[in-house]
Amino acid sequence: MQPKVVASARKILSIKGREGYALKPSKVDPHKRRWRRIGSMASMQTRRDTRGRGSVLPPDWLTRWPERRRFEDFSDFERGGLGRDGPVTVGRLGAERWVLKPSDEAVANEIIASVVGRSLGLLVPPAMAVDKGDEIWAASLRVPALRHDPRVGFNDRNPFRFGPEGPEDIPNYWQQVGLGKLLGDIDRKGGNWGLDQYGRRWDFDFSLSDHANFFLAPDTPEWNHYRKDRFKGDIESMRIRGLSSSALQRFLEPYRTLAESDPEKLYGWVSGVGDLGGLFMGKKPLGPSLIEAGHANRKAVGEVLRELGVH
Numbered sequence: 001m002q003p004k005v006v007a008s009a010r011k012i013l014s015i016k017g018r019e020g021y022a023l024k025p026s027k028v029d030p031h032k033r034r035w036r037r038i039g040s041m042a043s044m045q046t047r048r049d050t051r052g053r054g055s056v057l058p059p060d061w062l063t064r065w066p067e068r069r070r071f072e073d074f075s076d077f078e079r080g081g082l083g084r085d086g087p088v089t090v091g092r093l094g095a096e097r098w099v100l101k102p103s104d105e106a107v108a109n110e111i112i113a114s115v116v117g118r119s120l121g122l123l124v125p126p127a128m129a130v131d132k133g134d135e136i137w138a139a140s141l142r143v144p145a146l147r148h149d150p151r152v153g154f155n156d157r158n159p160f161r162f163g164p165e166g167p168e169d170i171p172n173y174w175q176q177v178g179l180g181k182l183l184g185d186i187d188r189k190g191g192n193w194g195l196d197q198y199g200r201r202w203d204f205d206f207s208l209s210d211h212a213n214f215f216l217a218p219d220t221p222e223w224n225h226y227r228k229d230r231f232k233g234d235i236e237s238m239r240i241r242g243l244s245s246s247a248l249q250r251f252l253e254p255y256r257t258l259a260e261s262d263p264e265k266l267y268g269w270v271s272g273v274g275d276l277g278g279l280f281m282g283k284k285p286l287g288p289s290l291i292e293a294g295h296a297n298r299k300a301v302g303e304v305l306r307e308l309g310v311h
Helices: 007-013 042-049 104-119 173-183 208-217 222-237 245-259 265-270 286-307
Strands: 021-025 032-035 069-070 076-081 086-093 097-104 127-131 135-141 193-195 201-203
Touching: 007 127, 021 193, 097 127, 104 127, 104 208, 104 265, 104 286, 173 222, 208 222, 208 286, 222 245, 222 286, 245 286, 265 286
Parallel strands: 069 127
Antiparallel strands: 021 032, 076 086, 086 097, 097 135, 127 135, 193 201
């Protein structure tokens, strides 16, 4: 079953290139890149897996629940690329390949990020926790045949280097910056993503950083104060830095979408996911916690937008 995502959320928050397109050097300026058609739509259709709507992953990837497995369940290990803490390991689980890496503290974050990202319509692989001796490793389903371009990222630690309107060759740039701020994913750039054969962007090292707690924390006065303070600070920090009026409106689109979202529809598909052995805040089940936090986030963002006069 596909998660019921708010239509506007899927339209605005889906971070991907248009199907059948890829970033190619501009014919006018070779230093810039443009989305260009990489094949006829007829040839694209012949390569598609219609069950997965052109997905390069198994048909159920979008609604795959997170789980907790043993390292011994995997086989055929090989060294992968470099992760934040060193080389990652790629292992086989049935017919699938998974990227495994030691990250005790980040396991819960990666699982939360995977569920939140997929709920918002982003192309984020399923994630799971893996017990390896006394350690807990994080694992994400490997997306095959990704092409990486470190020159191009949707979010940048200094987005103003592109000017007040953003780069012309990155679609929906300020919406992506706004999404990065909203989710707290400060690393959504460069090597953390790749394009599949359909020209779509996949986030394979997706993280919510310190915002992960906001998507799981309870609906309490203390946490709601933190929520409003962070959301308000993120928006005000961009307003005072010289964004053009049109750029600010695009930056705010993800916030407005969240303020109009229905947490039951966004996260209802994982309502039955438990705590996976006490991985999450307060050792509470993941699904109900996401729904509770979703209502609190929606209210907090709505109040901030009204207080700032940008709703």
